[in-house]
Amino acid sequence: MTEIPLEQHVAPSGEQMTVRELASCPPPERWNDWVEYDAKAWPRKVERHYEIIPTICFNCEAACGLMAYVDKETGRVKKFEGNPYHPGSRGRNCAKGPATINQVNDPERILYPLKRVGKRGEGKWERTTWEEVLDTFANKIRAAIVENRRDEVMYHVGRPGHDGYMERVLGAWGIDGHNSHTNVCSSAARFGYQIWCGADRPSPDYANARFILLISSHLETGHYFNPQAQRIIEGKMMGAKLAVMDPRLSNTASMADYWLPTWPGSEAAVLLAMARIILVERLYNGEYMRRWVNWQDYLAAEHSGEEQTFERFIELMIDLYAEYTPAFAAKESGLTEESIVDIARQIGHAGTAFAAHTWRAASAGNLGGWQVARAIWFL
Numbered sequence: 359m360t361e362i363p364l365e366q367h368v369a370p371s372g373e374q375m376t377v378r379e380l381a382s383c384p385p386p387e388r389w390n391d392w393v394e395y396d397a398k399a400w401p402r403k404v405e406r407h408y409e410i411i412p413t414i415c416f417n418c419e420a421a422c423g424l425m426a427y428v429d430k431e432t433g434r435v436k437k438f439e440g441n442p443y444h445p446g447s448r449g450r451n452c453a454k455g456p457a458t459i460n461q462v463n464d465p466e467r468i469l470y471p472l473k474r475v476g477k478r479g480e481g482k483w484e485r486t487t488w489e490e491v492l493d494t495f496a497n498k499i500r501a502a503i504v505e506n507r508r509d510e511v512m513y514h515v516g517r518p519g520h521d522g523y524m525e526r527v528l529g530a531w532g533i534d535g536h537n538s539h540t541n542v543c544s545s546a547a548r549f550g551y552q553i554w555c556g557a558d559r560p561s562p563d564y565a566n567a568r569f570i571l572l573i574s575s576h577l578e579t580g581h582y583f584n585p586q587a588q589r590i591i592e593g594k595m596m597g598a599k600l601a602v603m604d605p606r607l608s609n610t611a612s613m614a615d616y617w618l619p620t621w622p623g624s625e626a627a628v629l630l631a632m633a634r635i636i637l638v639e640r641l642y643n644g645e646y647m648r649r650w651v652n653w654q655d656y657l658a659a660e661h662s663g664e665e666q667t668f669e670r671f672i673e674l675m676i677d678l679y680a681e682y683t684p685a686f687a688a689k690e691s692g693l694t695e696e697s698i699v700d701i702a703r704q705i706g707h708a709g710t711a712f713a714a715h716t717w718r719a720a721s722a723g724n725l726g727g728w729q730v731a732r733a734i735w736f737l
């Protein structure tokens with residue numbers, strides 16, 4: 359870090375100042391004792407010593423990296439800033455990240471467990487201990503397991519940021535009652551992904567994509583997941599085309615190269631029509647499909663009298679999805695046939711550099727909406 363000579367800089371108070379080049383973040387080797395002047399003491403130069411502790415923001419599931427500036431004199435967090443060493447967010451947070459300080463200092467923040475003492479809804483609570491909480495819950499859960507009343511135990515969490523971990527705990531207990539708010543907005547998309555790829559929230563490689571297709575409300579449509587939004591913009595800056603399938607002119611759609619305002623519930627029909635175009639025009643990734651699609655099993659089970667070759671499998675798939683023509687998808691969705699064909703071809707030509715995602719409305723708002731997540735994989 360370059361320091362400008364002291365004598366060149368004098369504070370309004372008349373004191374000399376050490377001026378350094380602007381830096382976006384304190385270097386990690388100085389995180390144990392980072393010194394800043396107290397802004398409120400200006401023009402006096404009062405040093406404040408901080409220990410900088412890396413942590414995360416959990417105001418959404420993106421879990422961006424933050425740095426907590428802990429005042430060494432008071433032991434309290436003074437402020438939060440983005441952590442440029444976090445591999446996901448890379449120091450770029452939305453406004454909710456640094457605003458975490460408001461939650462820390464909220465006078466109504468609940469700092470210890472409470473037990474209801476009045477009637478339900480009466481609003482009467484008394485302070486209890488974690489020991490009592492753990493003993494009470496553990497005894498009840500244990501009794502339910504021992505007495506084989508496992509369906510009486512349900513786990514509810516607001517925002518599940520511990521993907522996979524609780525499933526293992528609950529699975530070990532023999533309990534399947536896991537609920538969260540995402541069971542309303544994203545469970546259908548998660549289900550489609552889970553049964554198709556074994557992960558309920560895959561993260562496509564947007565930064566290296568040549569074509570990106572986003573369906574519905576999710577990611578960077580204005581409510582969260584800035585790490586993915588950063589990479590979508592990076593992909594666009596490298597020349598990727600972005601298509602958004604959403605009846606709303608969302609924030610994302612307004613940034614897109616193609617806005618596909620489909621009628622709600624018609625998304626899967628459009629995706630299947632696109633998949634069929636990719637098959638008919640031989641734009642698919644044959645090497646990938648030969649290896650990862652169980653086409654031999656399909657032929658043996660459904661067409662044992664047919665030639666058992668990959669080429670015959672493709673022909674049979676084209677027949678199977680014969681009704682999903684551009685005309686059919688256009689009638690269902692309100693899009694033009696030309697736009698469906700054009701996007702399908704661009705997806706096909708992007709090859710392995712195609713990134714897509716669906717979330718919320720298209721999957722959650724329609725019966726069988728999980729098929730939208732499943733149909734994306736056909737592309």
Ligand code: SF4
Pocket residue numbers: 415416417418419420421422447451452453454455456582583584585
């Ligand atoms: S996107 Fe915003 S709210 Fe979500 S984790 Fe990052 S900083 Fe926090």
